[in-house]
Amino acid sequence: MDNLFDVELTMKLLSLDFVLGALLVAAILGLLAGVLGPLIVARNMAFSVHGTSELALTGGAAALLLGWEVGNGALAGAIVAALVLGLLSRRSSDYDSVIGVVLAFGLGMGVLMLWLYKGRASNKFGLLTGQIVGQDFASIALLTGCAVGVFVVLALLYRPLLFASVDADVARARGVPTTGLALVFAVLVGVATALGVRTVGSLLVLALMVTPAAAACRVTASPLRATLLAILFAEVSAVGGIVLSLAPGAPVSAFVTAISFLIYLVCWVISRVRRAAFA
Template identity: 70%
Template sequence: MDVLTWQQVVELLRYDFVRDMLVAGAVLGLLAGVLGPLVVTRKMAFAVHGTSELAFTGGAAALLIGVGVGYGALVGSLVAALLLGLLSRRDSDRDSVIGAILAFGLGLGVLFLHLNTERTANKFGLLVGQVVSIGSTDLWLLVSASVAVLAVLAFTWRPLLFASVDPAVAVARGVPVRGLAVVFAVLVGVATALSVQIVGALLVLSLMITPGAAAVRITASPVRATVLAVVFAEVSALVGMALSLVLGMPVSVFVTAVSFLIYLVCRLVGGKRQRVQ
């Protein structure tokens, strides 16, 4: 394992692909941090995993036909989000629907990779991430899609939070709970597609779920939980990328390790607070 010196790391910052990598990580950290607490509150961790499998399928299909992986992953995630939002109308159906979609997406993605005869690192990157392959076009897609997701979320955050915390009362108050569920599933689908290029389909939960799960462990305030989740996600993404550059290992190893360490610390802090109270 070749370990870089800090001087060599500073030299790397002169390259466009390194700067694009860090910008992508920062944008994704913001997006994942904002969505994370709502995903945890709505108990959608399994849904995020299922959506990531369809993002993998879309990315594999894009590789096969020769278009941008990011666009394929985005289409795959949107299809998964719409299917989850439309087919899981009852809570009792949700897990079975997600399981069916997850298995189908994974199998189809493997088929697309098998049909692709080109030797490319993007095949493996779809599963575990390959952030250094992000180009200016992918970065533009990431930034523009993130802005769109955050804009929609800004207009729907209050009713979404209400519907997430107490859906029965929200329905009684006239909140369009079913429509909001589909909208939120689409937002999560877009964020998941963007995450796949950073940490891969198999490790997408490390950014989309773990920071939010850590934040809700130490605060019951939705606003504070969102702020903390953003901080945790940013630290996980940027510190993970920095360690990847220094140690020359896959970025997903460090992103997942940092986010899990933060979660463990928050779980310990939250447990001590509960015992004191």
């Protein structure tokens, strides 16, 4: 327990270049998760994020096996997952079952490829639970470029996307291309999910992509305030998780999930107290 909260050791580690790079990555991921999260919650896509992360794991595992850049493999796997989910689940009643099928297939193939990979075990473990030592210039450049692309597309489509997320039937009646928007948004979520796999890990990427937004939606119904709160909560979870993981050298995802869950509990209590006060 002495090393778990070793402030002096943490301060020394914070001066290292790879840690600063990891904090930059976490800040970008927090911004991505905070912007996309409320829309994910509004569209009931939390389960699809999990399914997409499994295909990102498969893509990353395939890249490891073939000696390619892991980030590129995870990104390709997540985009493929988003397209498959969008094309196979045209009806809302099919959505959960299609995600379950894709999730199981992705996880199975990912486990097989990790078993076939004979390299360092830390590379395998990092894909599952995240790591901060792999944030080199190439991965930061990839993350930054993808994040800018996501923000540009989201800025162009945000109003119709929000309309379709709040009430898809009315939006469709008004001529909004809800099917096309759903496919584009699935790809954006896939890209963001793949970027989170390297830091948070495929198993727990939900903690960053969904939990902060779910917490924000507990305390406000305003889309703008929910987005701002989700960004704040995601930044605290991502950056705080990395800082707390430094001294013990524990997986980042353990602390990211703990912080985001505590934030969610606080917001849940606030919402219950408000409801009781107005009952």
